[in-house]
Amino acid sequence: MPLDWAYVAVFALVGAVMAVLPLGVVWLLAPRSQYAHKRIPYESGIVPFGEAWSQFHVRYYLFGLAFLLFDIEVIYIYPWAVVLRELGGFALVEMAVFLGVLGVALAYAWKKGALEWA
Amino acid sequence: MAQLAWLVPLFPLASYAVLAFRGRALGERAPYVAIGAMALSALLGWGAFLEQVAGAPPYVWRAVWAVGGERTLTVGYTVDPLSSITVAMITLVGGLIFVYSVGYMRGDPYYARFFAFLSLFCAGMLTMVLANSFLLMLIGWEIIGLCSYLLIGFYFRRRSANMAQMKAFLTTRVGDTLMLVGIMALFWQFGTVDYHAIFEAVREGGESASAVVRLGGWEVPLATLSALLVFGGPVGKSGQFPLHVWLPDAMEGPTPVSALIHAATMVAAGVYLVGRAYPLFFYTPHHEALAVVAWVGTLTALLAALMALAQDDIKRVLAYSTISQLGFMMAGLGVLGYAAGLFHLLTHAFFKALLFLAAGSVIHAVGTNNIKEMGGLRRFLPVTFWTFLAGFLALAGVFPFAGFWSKDEILLEAYHHAPAVYALLSATAFLTALYMSRLVAYTFFGTYRGPAHPEPDPWTPEDYARAGLHAPHHGHGTPHESPRVMTGPLVALAVGSLVVGFVGIPGTGPEGGSWIHHFLKFEGFKEAGIHAPSFSWPLALRSLGVALAGIAVAWLVYGLRAVPSERIRAWVGPVYPFLRNRMYIDALYGWVFVRGGLLLAAGLRWFDVHVVDGLVNLVGGVTVVTSRLHRLFDTYVVDGLVNLVGWVTRGLGLLLRPLQTGRAYNYILVAAAGLGLIVLVSLWRL
Amino acid sequence: MIGPAHYLGVSALLFGLGLYGVLTRRNAVAILMGIELMLNAANINFVAFTKFVDPTFVRGHVAALIVITLAACEAVVGLALVINAYRHLETVNVDQVNLMKG
């Protein structure tokens, strides 16, 4: 078992290296300029004012919540799929009911326009 | 199939949800939802039933709902012969009633609501039947109670309907309360509400099963007490004496409701429960709980049959006959006729639903409930007449209709186990034939008399306007036959009333017994060495003779008018008004409970007005006088004190105000501190 | 050897941190984050109990998974409330959201 997780650790490590490596290379190789003007965001534009954070529209939150709630399904569907062959029709019906209820949720979200882009 | 039986109550429930939220939009299409759901339930229910017929073992599914220490609450369902045959009956009869309602309720401004309630009702009933624990049973039971309240008062603009629904609710509540106490006693005694566990415990008669309570010097076995308390529920729901008073009044609901609630399902719930909890009654010392059941049933059967003789409202006659037949079932169960009582439950559901629906068709045609204002209807309503006749023959117990077989079984059991019950039930059978013949004679024979007082429309023009309908204009010419959608179910139920009884023909099962006896058997009998009496020709002929005698007497009195009923009425003197006024039981309850309650309230009010208010006024007067005398004293000394009190209160308020901040995080802090305290205390005990 | 007490210790500390966050934060979202920490502490307990006390039916895992589901639902509804409150009252500080205070 622990060996299996070693793969995960290696992957995580490689991922981190892949993220950090380019930055390090750039830091090593890129030439740097010392002018004060170089430190502003746009060299040839208007200096931005206000906060860098900008607010989103609520609609994007609705996508977020719909995503999260249907993401949860994996908790139930994955183990179900694993034992489906073993438990047979009963499991199928149980999952049909489960998905039926979630289908109602989806239909509601759809009808309320929570899935409409723009 | 049995594994899917849990879906059976869910289809009507879903139909209810759809109709409750979208019913208005569905309008005329509302029944399709309800009937479709019912059809699906029927499909599954019949599948499970046929599986049981084919010999599948009973299927039980249970899940833990809650655990509290040593005791667990489980929920789940059971598919066994008893529950599956009852489900099959409910879905079939219920479905036919739904179809009938399509025609009967057409044009009603609250069409969809009606079907919503019917669906919810069936959902509750099916839950109650399939439940495998007293807890889930109680949930279904309460849904049934709620729906009966809603349906009886469906014509909510009618004051009489409001009164009837309240009466039904409150009266059955008396029984339900007893039953709840009984269930709690069982839970306390056995630590579970699961049927199987409790029944096993009483069968084995272990330590917990033989617990005893002291009631004023008497040592009563707790199991017997719980059984009798649980029986309180069926007494209320199945209209047994003395809680039968609500059932005739419940005829205020639309006629399909009467058929569904007061023939096929709700009243059957009580009988079913007694059958389901049979071990609880059977394994009491000397079967004493069963004896109570038997005698309550017998008394109910006889009294209700007597009262039915003197009623003029077609539905009320049927209502009393329902009470009487329920008494028959209870008596059958009570005299060790387990299969017989439940068999009668099944056959009765068919022919009583048929009778109610046919009566509905009659009312639909003539616009009155009073049989004295009908007459000669067999020419105008041929289908209704012939189907009603089939139901009548079945109820009266004429060979070969269903009622003959089931009633004969009960009488047979009674003859062998309780002769006194047999005698009273035979008399009841005679009375049954008599009052039903009277009903048929008044309604379908003679000449058409026409309604003197047509029933008023239950709705106001505003109701129709809101539903987008036109108020129907009344004014019946000659009565006319009902549409196909109503007569179809009648014909189907009439066929049912004939053939359902055939499962009770001796020889259809193994060892010369009937099939139903074999299918619904109670294991306890074999262990206790009790054998079901075998079919006997003399007894069967005797009960047939009793039924025919009843019909003959009625024919003489009401048909040929050889002895006019008026003369009999004069001859029996005060008996007729006694029966007509329901033996004054309703009046008695009205006096004791309703008026008693009002009197108590009036007394309390008088006490309040005269004694309490008097005291208050006295104190007030004295205060006024003294305060005038001591005004100066008041101004300086008392005011000073008052101000002092004010200041102290204000100071305290300022001091305590931070506690009631209205800020959640303060409260959570206190909760966390409380958690710490709990941990500290339990640490100390660890 | 790492035993149950180790895991429960971490869980107790995490629970304490979460509770502290819930008790002291003014921002509703920050309070929600505190709650998430407490829920995670509970989940650590569930999973640790499964391994060290009662592995039958992996009950603790089932409980933890249901808690995660409920946490997601709670976050969704709670955050919706936060958004709603912000749009109506221009603040997400719970001590300023006091419409229910008399």
Add this chain to the structure above:
Amino acid sequence: MNAEALAFYALAAMVLVGGFLVVQSRNLVHAAISLVPTLLGVAGLYVLLNAEFVTAIQILIYVGAITVLILFVILLTEGATGLRVRQRNEQVPLALLVCGILVVLFLVVLLRVPWGPPTGPMPAYNPGAVGRSFLMPYVLAFEVTSLVILASLVGAIVVARREG
């Protein structure tokens, strides 16, 4: 100190430091981002506890979705613009006291409990065991959860969309 202990202490430190940052960062965005190592650390603890499936779900749902949603809402509302606002209420000392006492009590309890051996072996294949549990003894919970999800979705949409 073996590898397991090493991993445990590393993960515990990650969880607790992350948790500390979550509750004490002035900047809410930083707090939300600190949630990530905390939750990942908890996922690591699940690995040590042989709960592979819960680990996967922890990463997928908690780290992947809930954290994102929280960040979303922070940006949607005051976000970093609220930096100048006081972030703590007035009951900090009391809360510190209560939380401290509570944690100490918890630790005392769990040190005093006698831990016996487990009642049985862990099932070999984790998702399978979870699936069997969900579909056999806990099927009611399984179905009811779908209703909870339905209710929260409907509730959230209604609440979040309500205008004026």
